[in-house]
Amino acid sequence: MTDTRSRLRGSMTALVTPFRDGAFDEAAFRKFVDWQIEQGTHVLVPTGTTGESPTLSHDEHDRVVEVCIKQAAGRVPVIAGAGSNSTIEAVERARHAEAAGADAVLTVTPYYNKPTQEGMYAHFKAVNDAVGIPIIIYNIPGRSIVDMSVDTMARLFELKNIAGVKDATAKIDRVSLQRHAMGEEFIQLSGEDATALAFNAHGGKGCISVASNVAPRLSADLQEATLAGDYAKALSIQDRLTPLHGALFYESNPVPTKYALAKLGLMSDEVRLPMVPATEAAKKAVDAALRYAGLIDG
Numbered sequence: 001m002t003d004t005r006s007r008l009r010g011s012m013t014a015l016v017t018p019f020r021d022g023a024f025d026e027a028a029f030r031k032f033v034d035w036q037i038e039q040g041t042h043v044l045v046p047t048g049t050t051g052e053s054p055t056l057s058h059d060e061h062d063r064v065v066e067v068c069i070k071q072a073a074g075r076v077p078v079i080a081g082a083g084s085n086s087t088i089e090a091v092e093r094a095r096h097a098e099a100a101g102a103d104a105v106l107t108v109t110p111y112y113n114k115p116t117q118e119g120m121y122a123h124f125k126a127v128n129d130a131v132g133i134p135i136i137i138y139n140i141p142g143r144s145i146v147d148m149s150v151d152t153m154a155r156l157f158e159l160k161n162i163a164g165v166k167d168a169t170a171k172i173d174r175v176s177l178q179r180h181a182m183g184e185e186f187i188q189l190s191g192e193d194a195t196a197l198a199f200n201a202h203g204g205k206g207c208i209s210v211a212s213n214v215a216p217r218l219s220a221d222l223q224e225a226t227l228a229g230d231y232a233k234a235l236s237i238q239d240r241l242t243p244l245h246g247a248l249f250y251e252s253n254p255v256p257t258k259y260a261l262a263k264l265g266l267m268s269d270e271v272r273l274p275m276v277p278a279t280e281a282a283k284k285a286v287d288a289a290l291r292y293a294g295l296i297d298g
Contacts (some may be wrong), residue, residue, distance in 0.1 A: 004077065004103050007077045008041075008044055008045075008079065008103075008134065008136070008163070008187055008189075008205070008206070009042065009205040009223075010042030010206045010220065010224065010227065011041055011042050011043075011101065011212050012207065012209060012212070013041045013043075013208075013212040013219075014031070014049070014051065014208050015029075015045060015051055015068065016050055016213055016261065017029065017046070017052050018031075018112040018268060019270040020270060022270075024051075024063060024064060025069055025268065028266070028268070029068070029267075030070075030071045031062070031266070032261075033072060033265060034071065035266065036212075037075050039217045040217050040220035040221070041076065041077060041212060041220055042076060043076055043206070044070055044079070045078075045208050046068040046081060047080060047082070047173075048081035050080060050207070050253055050254045050276070051254075052272055053083075055273070055275075058092075063197075065081075065097055066149060068080075076275065077103035077104065078102050078104075079103065079105065079136060080103075080106065082094040082096075082127075082244070083106065083107075085110040085112050086110075090110075090126075090127055091130045092122065094107065094127050095133075097133075098131045098290075104127045104135065104163065105131065105133065105134075106135075107124065107127050107135055107138060107272075108138040108144060109137070109144045109148050110123055110146070111144035111145065117149055120148055120152055121152055121155055124156050125157075125159060128160065128161045134161055134164075136163060136165065137153065137162065137164070137165045138166045138200055139153075139165055139168065139169060140166075141168075141169060147169065150177050150179075153165060153181070153182065154181045154182055156229040157182045160249045163186075163187050164186055164187025164189060164205075165187070165188055165189065166208045167189065167199070167204075168192055170198060174200050175188055175204055178204070179203040181251070182183075185205065187205055188205060189204065189205060189207060189208050190207040193209050193245045193248075194246070196209070196223075196229070197222065197226060197238050199225070200216065200227065200234075201231065207219075207223060209242060210248055210253055211245055213257050213260075214244065214248070214295065215241060216292065218240065222234050222237040225237065240293050241293055243289040244290070244292070246285075246289070247289035248260065248286070248289075250281070250285045251278060251279065252275060254270055254275075255275055255277065255278050256282050258271055259282065259283055259286055263286070263287070264295070264296070268277040283293075
């Protein structure tokens with residue numbers, strides 16, 4: 001497990017789930033996984049929020065995880081999204097991911113239920129006790145409402161499988177506070193592209209990224225530069241990507257990202273309700289950002 005944990009670093013793409021005519025487009029997804037690896041992505045993360053997991057059936061969710069693992073074929077680690085606001089369902093998805101061969105699972109703090117800190121501890125302990133692979137806590141108060149405290153995270157890190165956090169709080173000081181409480185063995189991953197450079201400067205080890213769906217090579221180069229301590233190089237890449245970081249959230253994620261991937265010829269821009277296709281204003285913002293980053297001509 002120690003070796004597995006050491007590989008969970010760098011640019012980690014929160015993979016979109018391609019659809020065609022309402023169904024999972026498995027062929028496009030397989031090609032997309034290959035392209036991501038060829039472009040330098042260090043870790044693949046299927047069935048997260050960017051993968052439209054809230055609107056995937058359990059069978060679809062499991063199939064996306066299985067296809068990702070099979071297509072990656074050990075070339076890079078796979079952290080399978082396995083969260084739910086139901087502890088029973090989170091355990092089921094985590095067990096499936098482990099059985100399918102995932103290297104780790106990403107489990108979100110329970111949304112909508114608004115559990116207490118003790119409730120969150122019990123939820124993650126249940127997942128910990130059910131599997132034997134590393135678990136990354138996904139702390140995203142903007143979507144789940146609850147914010148896991150550093151103290152709760154420190155308690156969880158005492159368990160055998162809790163390995164780190166995907167931090168989408170956008171609070172850069174949290175990295176230092178968590179590093180102080182848990183030490184550098186606790187894997188801290190940014191959940192926000194725009195602040196990933198600063199996140200790593202405080203002790204982070206990577207980013208579970210939306211932008212790397214569209215700009216995997218640049219995202220990987222940025223992460224490699226920060227992890228090597230070359231912040232001048234990282235900053236030059238960040239400057240190219242900054243408009244893209246904004247444009248991909250012009251409307252709800254992953255709507256602009258799927259539009260960008262369609263623009264690049266990688267898949268359909270189809271999303272599932274309650275998501276709707278990108279507006280003309282969003283398309284213009286994405287087009288301008290793609291041009292600025294040098295990803296399309298014009």
